[in-house]
Amino acid sequence: MIALSLTPTSSWYLILSAVLFAIGTFGVLVRRNPLVMFMCIELMLNAVNLSFVTLARELNDINGQTIVFFVMVVAAAEVVVGLGIIVSIMRNRAAMTVDDMAELKG
Amino acid sequence: MEFFVFVCASLMILLGAVGVIVRKHPVHAALSLVLTLFGVAVLFVAQDAHFLAAVQVIVYAGAIVVLFLFVIMLLGVDRVENLRTEPLSAQRPLAVITCLGLLGVLVAAIVNGDGALNERGEGINLPDLQNGPDANTVQLAESIFSRYVVAFEVTSVLLVIAVVGTVLLTRKAKSSVK
Numbered sequence: 001m002i003a004l005s006l007t008p009t010s011s012w013y014l015i016l017s018a019v020l021f022a023i024g025t026f027g028v029l030v031r032r033n034p035l036v037m038f039m040c041i042e043l044m045l046n047a048v049n050l051s052f053v054t055l056a057r058e059l060n061d062i063n064g065q066t067i068v069f070f071v072m073v074v075a076a077a078e079v080v081v082g083l084g085i086i087v088s089i090m091r092n093r094a095a096m097t098v099d100d101m102a103e104l105k106g
Numbered sequence: 107m108e109f110f111v112f113v114c115a116s117l118m119i120l121l122g123a124v125g126v127i128v129r130k131h132p133v134h135a136a137l138s139l140v141l142t143l144f145g146v147a148v149l150f151v152a153q154d155a156h157f158l159a160a161v162q163v164i165v166y167a168g169a170i171v172v173l174f175l176f177v178i179m180l181l182g183v184d185r186v187e188n189l190r191t192e193p194l195s196a197q198r199p200l201a202v203i204t205c206l207g208l209l210g211v212l213v214a215a216i217v218n219g220d221g222a223l224n225e226r227g228e229g230i231n232l233p234d235l236q237n238g239p240d241a242n243t244v245q246l247a248e249s250i251f252s253r254y255v256v257a258f259e260v261t262s263v264l265l266v267i268a269v270v271g272t273v274l275l276t277r278k279a280k281s282s283v284k
Contacts, residue, residue, distance in 0.1 A: 036132055084271070
């Protein structure tokens, strides 16, 4: 019953978003499927959005929510372009991992 | 009550995030991503960002994840990835150290900076009898369409460029069609 009377402060939200960001970073560093790496980048973007909204409430300022709106739009554009690149690369070689994409290597 | 919501949403977020990086199958990873995105939307509602919660569900969980699943289907890459193989030696231990270090730095900064912020904005309207049920949406719209209207227009240009660029990227060369 003590737990139910606790109110999460903004530090809790910020620490949660830090954990989410670290998990996303770990995924980008470890996974080799380009699509899954993209999903991990989405995780990191969501962690940043969460901390923006938390700080908007903390500062009592609507601009934090406005920038989350723009982050979402840019994330959508980024996903569209990134998936287009992945489709055009993987159309020929379906079973690819990022380690095989060394075309630009000198 | 807010504590209960926070714990449930945190569990959704963390389970989904771990699911994205440990599931072998890309489709399962995408579905775990949906769980995380819904958890973030719940926390948006808990922090009175109602419009952003709606956009989160519609744009992220709707459009973006469907796009991921569509590409997985289109490319036929839904085969199971062997997570046991480690292409670079010591890649995973180094990744663990990097992420724990990153997490440590962030948490230390958050704990140190706790209470250092003071309110300085004009306030976030909460939906009540005076402001009406759509207070958050109205206030966000006023912010976007007055102060940030140039950024909003530039964003629309960015979206057009992204769409045209993707069509160009994924189109087959004309010579190979005929």
